[in-house]
Every structure is written in C-alpha cells, then in structure tokens.
Amino acid sequence: MQISTPPKGSGPLQKREAKLAWGMLAPTLISASLVVILPLLAIFWISFKPIGLADLRLTKPQVYERIRGDIEKPGDEAELEYRLSNSSRAEPIRDVTMQDVLPDGLTILQLDERCTLEGRNLSCDLGDWEPAYREKLRMPITGDQAFIDAGSSPKDTEADISGKSSSVLFDTTFTLENFVLLFDGREFWSVIGVTLFYSVFGTIGALVVGLFAAMLLNKSFRGQGILRGLYLFPYVAPVIAVAFTWVTLFDPFSGSANALLLQMGVTSQPINFFGAKPQALIMVTVFEIWRYFPMSFLFILARMQSIGADMYEAADMDGASPFQKFWYLSLPQLLGILSVLFLLRFIWTFNKFDDIFLLTGGNAGTRTLTVNVYEQAFAVSNIGAGAAVAVVIFMILVVFSIFFFKFASQEEGL
Amino acid sequence: MSILRYGYVVGAVLGLLWGGVIAICVAIALSLTTGAAATPGLLAAMPAGAIAGVLLVLRKPENSGLMPVLLITAVSGAILVALRLAQPFGIEFSQNTMAQVVALAIFATGTTLPIGKMLHDIPFGALTRHEFEAAIIKFLTGFGYVFFSVIVAIPFFVMVMTSLKSQQALLANPLDYSLDLSKGWGLFRSYVELFRDFHFGRYLATSAFVSIMTVLITLLFSVPGAYAVARLRFKGQAVMSRSILLIYMVPMIVLALPIYIAFSMVGLRNSLVGILLIYPVTTIPVALYMLQGYFRGLPAEIEEAGLMDGLSRLKVIWQITLPLSLPAIASVSLYVFMIGWNEFLLAFMLLDDPSKFTLTRGVAMLNSSEIPRQHLMAGSVIATIPIMLIFLGLEKFMTKGLTAGSVKG
Numbered sequence: 001m002q003i004s005t006p007p008k009g010s011g012p013l014q015k016r017e018a019k020l021a022w023g024m025l026a027p028t029l030i031s032a033s034l035v036v037i038l039p040l041l042a043i044f045w046i047s048f049k050p051i052g053l054a055d056l057r058l059t060k061p062q063v064y065e066r067i068r069g070d071i072e073k074p075g076d077e078a079e080l081e082y083r084l085s086n087s088s089r090a091e092p093i094r095d096v097t098m099q100d101v102l103p104d105g106l107t108i109l110q111l112d113e114r115c116t117l118e119g120r121n122l123s124c125d126l127g128d129w130e131p132a133y134r135e136k137l138r139m140p141i142t143g144d145q146a147f148i149d150a151g152s153s154p155k156d157t158e159a160d161i162s163g164k165s166s167s168v169l170f171d172t173t174f175t176l177e178n179f180v181l182l183f184d185g186r187e188f189w190s191v192i193g194v195t196l197f198y199s200v201f202g203t204i205g206a207l208v209v210g211l212f213a214a215m216l217l218n219k220s221f222r223g224q225g226i227l228r229g230l231y232l233f234p235y236v237a238p239v240i241a242v243a244f245t246w247v248t249l250f251d252p253f254s255g256s257a258n259a260l261l262l263q264m265g266v267t268s269q270p271i272n273f274f275g276a277k278p279q280a281l282i283m284v285t286v287f288e289i290w291r292y293f294p295m296s297f298l299f300i301l302a303r304m305q306s307i308g309a310d311m312y313e314a315a316d317m318d319g320a321s322p323f324q325k326f327w328y329l330s331l332p333q334l335l336g337i338l339s340v341l342f343l344l345r346f347i348w349t350f351n352k353f354d355d356i357f358l359l360t361g362g363n364a365g366t367r368t369l370t371v372n373v374y375e376q377a378f379a380v381s382n383i384g385a386g387a388a389v390a391v392v393i394f395m396i397l398v399v400f401s402i403f404f405f406k407f408a409s410q411e412e413g414l
Numbered sequence: 415m416s417i418l419r420y421g422y423v424v425g426a427v428l429g430l431l432w433g434g435v436i437a438i439c440v441a442i443a444l445s446l447t448t449g450a451a452a453t454p455g456l457l458a459a460m461p462a463g464a465i466a467g468v469l470l471v472l473r474k475p476e477n478s479g480l481m482p483v484l485l486i487t488a489v490s491g492a493i494l495v496a497l498r499l500a501q502p503f504g505i506e507f508s509q510n511t512m513a514q515v516v517a518l519a520i521f522a523t524g525t526t527l528p529i530g531k532m533l534h535d536i537p538f539g540a541l542t543r544h545e546f547e548a549a550i551i552k553f554l555t556g557f558g559y560v561f562f563s564v565i566v567a568i569p570f571f572v573m574v575m576t577s578l579k580s581q582q583a584l585l586a587n588p589l590d591y592s593l594d595l596s597k598g599w600g601l602f603r604s605y606v607e608l609f610r611d612f613h614f615g616r617y618l619a620t621s622a623f624v625s626i627m628t629v630l631i632t633l634l635f636s637v638p639g640a641y642a643v644a645r646l647r648f649k650g651q652a653v654m655s656r657s658i659l660l661i662y663m664v665p666m667i668v669l670a671l672p673i674y675i676a677f678s679m680v681g682l683r684n685s686l687v688g689i690l691l692i693y694p695v696t697t698i699p700v701a702l703y704m705l706q707g708y709f710r711g712l713p714a715e716i717e718e719a720g721l722m723d724g725l726s727r728l729k730v731i732w733q734i735t736l737p738l739s740l741p742a743i744a745s746v747s748l749y750v751f752m753i754g755w756n757e758f759l760l761a762f763m764l765l766d767d768p769s770k771f772t773l774t775r776g777v778a779m780l781n782s783s784e785i786p787r788q789h790l791m792a793g794s795v796i797a798t799i800p801i802m803l804i805f806l807g808l809e810k811f812m813t814k815g816l817t818a819g820s821v822k823g
Contacts, residue, residue, distance in 0.1 A: 018648035020727055024638035025654065028698055031635060035695035036661050039672035046672065056678050216558040227559070229809045233566055236805045238756040240774045241794035245573040248787060251588075254581075256572060259588040260442060263451050290565060322547045351665035354758050370667045377671055390668040401663055405656065 040394065047387035048174045053378065061096045061129065062087055063161045067153065071143040080108065082137040082159065086129045093133075096126040096163035103156060105147025109140040129163065178388035187367075195368040198285055199350045205289035206345055207338060210296025215326075217297075218304045228301075235294035243358035246287055250274060280364035284356050288349060296341050303337040304330070343404045347397065369393050419546050421538040425471035426464045428553045429529050433463015433490070435560060436524045442564075444503055444510075444517045446571070449590025452517075453504035458497035463525050466490040470526070470533050483530055491522035528556045570798075577604050577792035584787065604792035612789075613768070614776060614796055621773035622800075624689055625754035629747045631694040632701045636746075639698075640705035641731055645714070655706060661699040666759050674763050684767045692760055697750045704749070708742035709735065748808055755801050773797045 010018070062085045069078035082100075086093050100122045102108070111117055115124035124137070182188055217228055234242060250257045250273035258270040273283050307330070315325050353370040356362060362371035369389060377386025418424065437459030444452040469486045495502050495518070502518050532552040536545055575591040576584065578601045583590065593601060608614040642648075643655045673692060674683070682688035712735065720730045736743070761775040771779065777793040 014647065017646050021642040021646035021648040021651070024642040024646075027635045028639040028702060031695050031698065032661055035673070035692060036664060036669060039669045039676075040664070042672035042676070043668060046675070056675055212558055213562055216555055216562070225809070227563075229806055230566055231562055232805070232809075233570060233802070236752060236801060237570075238758070238774055238777075238794075238797045238801065240756075240758050240777050241573065241798045242569060244777070244781060244790055244794055245569045245576075248576055248791060249569060249572050254585045254588050254787070256446065256588050256591075260445060263445065263589070264441070264453050321543045322551050347663050351663070351667075353665065353667045358758075370665055373667050373671060383671070383675065386671055390671055393665060393668055397663060397665070401660055404663075 043387045043390045043394070046384060047178055047391045048176070049384050049387075050173065050175045050177060051382075051384045053381035053383055055090075056383070060087070060165070061085075061093050061126075061161050061163045063098060063159045065100070065155060065159050067141070068138070071141075071148060074145045074148065075142060077109070077140055077142050079138045080106075080141045084126065084129075084133075084135045084137060084161075086131060086133040088165070089132045091165050092131055093129040093163040093165045096129055096161065098122075098124045098126060098159055098161040100159040101157040103147060103152040104150065105144045105152075107142050107144075109142055112137060112139055115139075126163075175384075178382075178384040181385060182388050182392070190365075191367050191369055191372050194281060194366060195350065195370075197281060198288065198352075198356075198366075198368055199346055201285050202288035202292070202349045202352075203342060203346045205285065206292040206349075207296050207342060209289055209293040210298075210341075211300055211334070211338070213293060213297040214300040214304055217301060231297065232294045234291045239291070239354045240358060242291065243287070243355060246283075247274060247359060250283065274360050275364050277365040280360050280366050284359050284366050287355060287359060288352065291355065292345065292349075296345065299337055299341055300334060303334055307333050343400075347400050347404070350397070350400070351393075369396075419541045419543075421471045421533075421536045421541055422468050424536060424541065424546065424549050425467035425529075425533050427467075428532055428549065429467020429470075429525075430460045430464040432529050432532075432553065432556070433459045433461075433466070433525050435557060436463070436521055437494075439560060439564060440517050440521045440524070441503055442568075443520075444513060445589045446568075446575075446591050448510045448513045449587050449592055450503075450505050450510050450513070451589070455494070455498050455502070455504055458494050458502075459521070459525075461497065462490045462493035463529065465493055466526050467529050467533065470530050471536055471538050483526060486530075487522045487526040490525050491518055494518070494521060532556060573791050573794055573798070577788050577795050578602070579788055581786040581788060604786075604788045605796070608789060608792055608796065612776065612780070612793075613771075614773075614793065616769070617771050617773045617776040618796065618800070620686070620771065621755060621797075624686060624693065624772055625751050627690050628693040628697060628754035629750045631690070632697045632750045633743065633747065635694065635698050636701040636705055637736070637743075638731070640702045640709055641735065643702070644706040644709035645717070655703075658699045658703050662703075666696065670759055670763055673760075677764060683764050684770055686770060688764060689760065689772070692764075693754055693757060696757075696760075697753050701746045701750055704746050705739070705742060708739055712738055744808070748804070751804070752801060755797075 064083040066081055066083075067078050068081050070076065071078050082098070084096075084098075102117075102120045102122055104120070108117065108122075112124065114126060115122055117123075126137075213231055217224055217231070249255050252258055252270045252272045252275065255273075257273070258267075261267045262270065271279065274280050311329055312325060315329055320328070351370060352368070353374065356366050356368055356371050357374065360366045362368070362375055367375065370393065373386045373389045373393070375386075376389055377383050418427070434454070434456050437454040437456060441452045441454035444450060466486050466489065469489065470483075473482050473486075491502075498504065500507060502521070503514060505514070507514060532549055536549055541549075571591070575593075578593060579591070595601075643651060643658070677683040677688050682691070716738070717730050717734055720734050721727070725733065756774065757772075758774045758778070761772045762778055765771055765775050768776075768779070774797060777790070777797050780790040780793045
C-alpha cells in the first residue's frame with residue numbers, strides 16, 4: 001500500500017508563484033536600490049573624501065580656435081590659433097588629444113610637430129597638462145579662392161578635445177578630516193541639542209494637539225466634514241506656501257502678529273520671532289506642530305471610530321463619568337496608535353528639512369542636523385563635511401529603526 | 415474640586431473664560447478686517463461673560479425660551495459697553511461704527527449662546543460629578559472648535575489678503591487687511607504680473623505634468639509590487655512588507671546630496687527627466703505600503719475563483735483585483751499627487767533654469783528682497799489653490815488614503 005505524504009520543499013507551482021512575485025517586485029526593488037541604496041553608499045564614500053563643491057566639475061581640457069589675421073585674396077598668410085587651457089588649478093590632465101576638420105581650401109603651411117594631418121582631418125597629441133596649463137598653439141596657414149568665396153572659418157567644425165583626468169571623487173585619497181572637524185566643533189553638540197528639542201517637542205505637540213482635534217470631531221454633526229477638511233489644510237498645503245506665510249505673518253516690522261501683540265499691550269516692542277534665540281527654535285517647533293497635527297488627528301480619528309460603542313454603553317451603566325471614560329477606556333484603546341504615531345512622527349520630524357530651511361534658513365539657533373547637511377555642503381561648499389553629517393544622521397536613524405521594529409511590531413501590526 | 419461643583423461657580427468660571435476667548439477672537443477679527451486698533455479688553459469682557467454665565471444658570475427650566483436668552487445676551491453686551499466707557503473695543507465709537515456694532519453683536523451672541531449650551535441642564539446649586547464634567551467637556555469642545563478654526567484660518571487669510579494688497583499699505587498698517595474694492599480687477603495685479611512676467615502659467619503646467627507623471631509611474635511600479643507582497647507566497651515576503659517602510663525613513667536630504675552630485679556629473683540637473691527619475695521613487699514605498707494593506711483586505715476567494723476559471727495571475731489582477739480596489743487606487747493617487755505637487759527640496763536643489771521650474775521652485779524664486787511680498791504671497795496662493803480644490807472635492811478619498819493600510823480596523 002502506498003502511503004501518501006505531504007510534499008517536502010517547494011513544488012513547481014510554489015516556485016512559479018515565487019518567481020512571479022519577485023518579477024512583480026523587481027521594478028520597485030531595482031528603482032529603490034538605484035535611488036536609495038546607491039546614494040546611501042555614495043554618501044559613505046564621499047564622507048571620507050576631501051571634496052568641495054568646486055571639485056564636482058570634472059576637469060576637462062578647454063580649446064578655443066580662431067584665425068589671426070585676414071585672408072582677403074588667395075595666397076594671403078594668416079595664423080590658425082588654438083588656445084588651450086586646463087581650467088583646473090589642482091588637477092592635471094593626461095594624454096590630451098585634439099581632432100579638428102579643416103575647411104576646404106585652407107592649407108597649413110607648417111604643421112606643429114605634435115600634430116598630423118590626414119586629408120582634411122587634423123589630429124594632435126598634446127601630451128600631459130599641468131594644473132592651470134595654458135598654451136597658444138599657432139600654425140601659419142593660407143587660403144585659396146574657394147576658401148574666400150565659401151566664407152567659411154575653422155570654427156564651423158568644432159575642435160574635439162579630450163583628456164584623462166582624475167577627480168577627487170573617484171581616486172583613492174581618503175581622509176577622516178570631515179568627521180574630525182564635525183565632532184570637534186562646539187557647534188555639533190548644539191546642533192544635536194536643537195535637533196532633539198525640535199523632534200521631541202514637535203512630535204509630542206503634534207500628537208497632543210492631534211488627539212484633542214480628533215476628540216472634537218469624533219461625533220457626527222452637521223458641518224463635521226467641512227471642519228475636518230478645514231483642519232487638514234495645514235498638512236495639505238505646499239510647505240513653501242505656508243512657511244512663507246508664517247514668515248510674513250511674524251515679520252518683526254510688517255507682520256500682523258507683532259502689530260496685534262503691540263496693540264493689545266502683550267509686548268512693548270516688536271518680537272523678532274524667527275530671527276533671534278531662543279524664540280526662533282520655539283517658533284519652528286510650533287510651526288511643526290501646526291503643520292503636522294492634522295496627520296496625527298487623522299490617524300487617531302480613524303482608530304477612534306473603530307472603537308465599538310458597546311464598551312462605552314457598559315461604562316455608562318456602571319456610572320463612569322466622562323473623564324473616567326476617556327482615561328480608562330479611550331486612552332488605553334488609543335495607546336497602540338499613539339505609540340506608533342509617536343515613533344513615526346519622531347523619525348519624520350528628525351528627518352525634516354524643508355520647514356526650518358524655509359522659515360529661518362537654520363539661523364538663530366535653529367540649525368538641525370538635516371539643515372546642517374545643506375549648510376556644510378552648499379553654504380560652506382564642503383561636500384565632504386555635509387556627507388559626514390548625513391552619515392551621522394543615517395547612523396542615528398538605523399538605531400531608531402531597529403527600535404521601531406522591535407517595538408511597533410508588537411503594537412499596531414505595522 | 416468640591417468647592418467648584420456648584421452651578422453658579424461653574425457658570426461664572428466658564429462664562430469668565432469663554433467671554434475672554436470670544437473677546438480676543440472678535441478683537442482680532444475686527445482689527446484684521448478694518449485695520450482699527452481694537453483691543454479685547456479682557457477686564458470688561460470676562461466679567462460680562464461671568465455674569466451671563468451666572469444668569470444662564472439661574473434661569474429656570476420653564477424659562478428656556480428665546481426671550482430670556484436674548485435678554486441675557488443684551489445684558490452681556492451692555493456690560494461690555496458700560497465697563498469700557500462706551501468704547502467696547504477700545505476705539506472711538508465714531509470710527510468704523512458699523513463694524514463695531516456688528517462686532518458687539520457677535521461678541522454678545524457668541525458669548526451667550528455657547529455658554530447657554532455648555533450650562534444646559536446645570537442646576538444652580540450643587541452638581542453631580544457627571545454634570546460638572548459634562549459642562550467642562552462642553553467648554554473644552556467649544557474652545558477647541560474656536561481654537562483650531564482660528565489657528566488654521568488666520569495664516570490662510572493672511573496669505574490671500576496680503577497677495578491683494580501693496581507692500582506700502584502693509585508696512586503703513588500691518589493690521590489693515592480691508593480691501594479697496596473700488597480698484598476692481600486692479601486688486602489682482604500681483605497675480606497678473608506673476609502670470610505675465612514670471613511665467614507662472616508655465617510653472618503650473620510643469621507642476622501638473624510632473625505630479626501626474628509621478629502618480630502614473632508610482633502606480634505602475636507599486637500595484638504589482640503591492641499585489642506580490644500581499645497575495646503571493648514566497649520566501650522573504652514578511653521581510654519585504656516590513657522593509658518597504660524603511661525606505662520611507664531615509665531622510666530626503668541625505669539622498670539629495672549624492673543625487674545632486676551624480677546629476678551634476680551626468681547632466682541630468684536642470685531637466686524634468688531627472689526630476690521624474692527621482693520623484694516616483696520617493697513615493698513608491700508609501701504607495702506600495704498603502705496598497706498592500708488594501709489588497710490584503712480584499713477577499714481572496716474571488717481571485718481564486720478567477721484562477722480556477724482559467725485566468726492567469728496577471729489577468730486576475732487586471733480584471734478582478736484592480737476594479738475592486740479603485741477607491742484605494744484613487745486615495746493613493748491623490749496622496750502621491752499631493753507629495754509631487756508640494757515637493758520642494760529636490761526641485762530647489764536640482765532645478766536652476768527658470769524655464770524648467772516647478773511651481774514650488776518658482777515660488778522659492780520670489781523670496782527675494784527685490785520682489786515685493788504680495789508677489790510671494792500671490793505665488794503661494796497659486797500653489798495652494800489647485801491642491802486645495804482637488805482635496806476639497808475628493809476629501810473622502812484623501813482622508814481614507816492617508817490612513818489606509820496603517821490602522822487595523
């Protein structure tokens with residue numbers, strides 16, 4: 001008698017399914033690795049490089065050609081000039097070669113020894129160029145009637161020049177200087193402090209305000225939909241529009257907020273909200289809360305509406321007061337989504353760049369880590385230092401993510 | 415707490431606070447609409463509210479008609495006028511008389527009616543815990559509505575109004591947002607100049623193109639991916655569904671730097687192709703995550719029936735799964751569209767050529783000391799209005815989309 005056993009391993013059907021699954025995921029995986037993983041690797045590489053913004057331009061040989069003198073009648077002599085230069089002051093260029101096509105009727109009287117002429121094709125082997133190398137390559141020429149009639153010039157065909165150069169980006173010079181500079185500066189720890197303040201208070205604020213808003217709207221009444229839509233505006237509007245509006249509103253000279261405060265006697269002189277310590281940091285945090293409370297409110301509201309009514313009915317029977325119902329029923333039910341939201345929002349606030357960049361540009365004690373990346377890379381023009389900051393951010397985030405997955409997986413099933 | 419639990423105490427305290435809240439709101443509204451230097455006068459408004467509160471608690475249940483409430487409304491208004499020596503908002507009554515009368519009426523009704531609602535069913539004497547807490551919660555609710563409406567509305571009000579005024583007028587009186595209607599279409603001068611001289615029409619078109627393309631590419635990539643993660647069994651499925659979100663946690667600025675470098679080298683900076691290479695990848699993970707949450711919720715039996723009837727997997731997706739998940743796809747599309755439309759950082763770093771600007775990049779260009787503020791605000795309005803219109807029209811999809819797949823029902 002044959003005993004039937006369940007098959008071991010994966011059968012052909014399963015294999016086909018897995019193959020299909022990977023096929024369907026492939027576009028996403030490939031694009032994600034190209035745009036996310038590759039840049040991440042690149043940023044590690046760059047952070048160990050002494051590289052500035054100017055080094056990004058690849059060192060290329062430059063050529064500019066013209067005729068010195070006029071050829072007005074056949075037999076007139078003139079000079080064909082190629083002005084050659086290496087625009088880089090730091091990098092040499094090796095094995096420079098140039099190709100050009102001479103116009104019809106133009107004859108070179110004496111060929112430069114580095115050049116050869118085949119038919120009308122001029123090609124020159126110009127050797128190695130020092131940094132900031134300059135040369136005027138001149139050859140006497142003459143033209144015949146056809147050349148004059150055609151009115152052509154050697155510029156009609158562009159000289160093709162190429163050479164080998166190495167960029168700091170690709171060679172093997174490495175340095176730890178970026179990190180040394182980063183950790184040595186007193187600034188670094190203040191940046192960390194600002195980032196933590198912004199992330200912690202921005203996150204908690206957005207959660208608490210969002211919870212409050214969600215409780216307001218967790219009942220059906222006429223106009224609930226309109227209010228819900230209105231309360232989402234800060235989140236939906238482009239950050240650039242609302243950030244500039246806040247800057248306008250809180251301008252120390254022409255802002256309405258200051259005018260109102262002065263008029264109501266709250267303050268005796270205009271407050272420079274976004275321009276001075278420490279209120280600038282508080283203001284950007286308030287902006288963060290204002291802009292992102294709608295997001296927490298949406299998530300919390302969705303969770304609230306999925307809590308069954310029977311629990312509250314039972315509590316009513318037992319005589320629980322409204323505050324007791326909130327404290328002993330709603331809050332424990334919401335704890336899961338609140339903690340997930342806290343972690344997500346914390347990470348996103350930590351990553352936030354646009355808001356502070358637009359509001360203060362990172363001045364007046366509001367420079368967070370992300371703004372520091374931009375500041376180092378573009379304002380100070382030190383790409384390497386910017387990359388080093390980015391690496392630090394990434395490391396911190398890896399720690400957060402591990403924590404997130406340890407924690408969140410037990411909670412909301414994310 | 416027990417001292418507080420008397421009807422008249424609760425009435426007075428809530429009335430006091432509410433009177434203050436309404437007075438501040440009315441004063442701000444009056445200042446911003448007329449430019450007059452209105453002040454809330456809390457020392458007068460709060461007692462007015464408190465007295466209204468006590469009177470409302472005093473009123474017997476049989477007097478719950480309209481008349482007593484109107485009377486109390488009149489009393490609270492009169493108290494405000496009397497206590498501030500006939501200047502209810504701290505400005506000469508002859509100035510903006512009409513507006514002041516309206517503001518006074520709003521203050522009186524805005525104070526009395528809500529307090530009446532909060533103190534409904536509250537007896538004059540001792541209160542039970544329920545009655546007390548219910549009153550507090552109603553007060554907090556009312557306060558919440560006012561608070562959120564004010565903080566959301568004011569910035570948008572300022573944005574729109576500034577765009578319609580001139581820089582000089584605002585510098586002269588930063589509070590005066592009253593419009594000079596005699597100017598007619600001249601009010602929209604900033605907008606005309608933006609479209610005529612700053613090519614905002616083209617930026618609008620570019621932004622629309624980029625956002626729509628982003629949506630299409632994102633869907634093209636994320637629908638199959640989401641289906642695979644949600645339905646197909648393969649090794650690494652669990653890891654996949656988790657690690658997708660990880661991508662979303664990498665800060666954009668960290669990626670933007672190497673992308674900037676790479677694009678500078680291969681000449682993709684300043685091109686919409688470059689932008690379209692990057693934007694979808696920033697949205698694919700979250701779209702995939704939202705969609706797979708929805709796909710999991712669909713009954714697998716329908717698809718299995720399709721398979722049994724001889725459809726291939728891909729046909730099942732095309733003919734069964736996709737039609738069933740149209741609402742989710744609409745939500746995701748909207749969300750992705752919003753991200754694409756609002757994206758600022760990459761556009762700012764990668765685009766330098768004004769002929770290729772997206773709208774957000776165009777608005778950023780207006781932030782210079784040589785360009786008047788109203789242009790910047792007009793640009794902001796132009797960037798905001800389309801996304802707001804889409805959002806208001808499809809709000810249901812949007813709110814669903816934002817929470818889809820992340821909250822277990």
